[in-house]
Amino acid sequence: MSRAEFDGAHDGGLQPRTINRLIGGVILLFVAIILASSATYVVQPGFRGVEVTLGTVSPAFKPEGFGFKQPFVTHIVPISIRQQTRPMPAECYSSDLQQVKMEVHVLYRVPEESVVKIFQDFAGEPFDTLIAPRVQEALKEVAATQSAEQIVKKREEIKTRALELARKKIGAGFLVVADLVIYNLSLSPELATAIEMKMVQEQEAEKAKFLQLKTQIEAETAIIRAKGEAEAIQVRGQALRATPDFIKLQIVQNWNGHSPLVVGSGGSNMLLSLEELSRPNAAGAARPPGAAAPRATPAGTGAKSR
Numbered sequence: 001m002s003r004a005e006f007d008g009a010h011d012g013g014l015q016p017r018t019i020n021r022l023i024g025g026v027i028l029l030f031v032a033i034i035l036a037s038s039a040t041y042v043v044q045p046g047f048r049g050v051e052v053t054l055g056t057v058s059p060a061f062k063p064e065g066f067g068f069k070q071p072f073v074t075h076i077v078p079i080s081i082r083q084q085t086r087p088m089p090a091e092c093y094s095s096d097l098q099q100v101k102m103e104v105h106v107l108y109r110v111p112e113e114s115v116v117k118i119f120q121d122f123a124g125e126p127f128d129t130l131i132a133p134r135v136q137e138a139l140k141e142v143a144a145t146q147s148a149e150q151i152v153k154k155r156e157e158i159k160t161r162a163l164e165l166a167r168k169k170i171g172a173g174f175l176v177v178a179d180l181v182i183y184n185l186s187l188s189p190e191l192a193t194a195i196e197m198k199m200v201q202e203q204e205a206e207k208a209k210f211l212q213l214k215t216q217i218e219a220e221t222a223i224i225r226a227k228g229e230a231e232a233i234q235v236r237g238q239a240l241r242a243t244p245d246f247i248k249l250q251i252v253q254n255w256n257g258h259s260p261l262v263v264g265s266g267g268s269n270m271l272l273s274l275e276e277l278s279r280p281n282a283a284g285a286a287r288p289p290g291a292a293a294p295r296a297t298p299a300g301t302g303a304k305s306r
Helices: 003-010 016-038 112-122 127-143 148-153 155-170 189-242 245-254 274-278 282-286
Strands: 040-043 047-053 056-062 065-068 074-080 084-093 099-109 176-186 261-263 271-273
Touching: 016 040, 040 047, 040 074, 047 112, 056 112, 074 112, 084 127, 099 127, 127 155, 127 176, 148 155, 155 176
Parallel strands: none
Antiparallel strands: 040 065, 047 056, 047 074, 084 099, 099 176, 261 271
């Protein structure tokens, strides 16, 4: 340190030369920070980077993570490769010239191998200029082959066919259209009422057909049951004719241990059992009042005719 600088420092002030050195150091540090920031980049997860140098696009994309680039002349443009969902209105006409309106949600994503091409041709966002027109065109072509009623009934089939056609139009390797979701399918009020009435009539017809089939099945079941019972009766009759003793066996098996009751003849309301009739005094008790007892015939004698 020179004596002048020493004297200036001793006096409590800085010389202009020292101040200039400090300012120069700060400027150099600031420039170094700017150079370091402009010479590096970071690609976030779910994105791929497109390198652009003085208006020239590099054919290779930059993967996610940290990297270096040329400062000031090169910048990295991030392109999302995540699946995205975009709504779009759709309007088409059926084969019977009925207007059908719907809201369609398109699920799509950009493959990483198409990132550079998408950036060059569609500025990084292909939905409005590529996907939406192709999906609209596919829906119109599919709807033109179906009536308005079939479009309402076969919504899932319409969606599947439109999705396949849209993929062909867009290109399966260029963009990935994952799915189409159809919301708020609407028809004219008159057509919607007519379709609803027709569906109700079809349901009633199906119900009547079911009841008719049920009645027919029940009738056939009754006929089969009656035939079975008749055949069983016929077989049982043949068995009884072949083995008469089977009736006696059935009587013995079903007997409850008591003699059956019999009703007396001759106008009397007498109800006696066979056990009472077998007793010695049962015959007298059973005779009607005023009737004479039968005359006994000696054994070994017979009536002589004159």
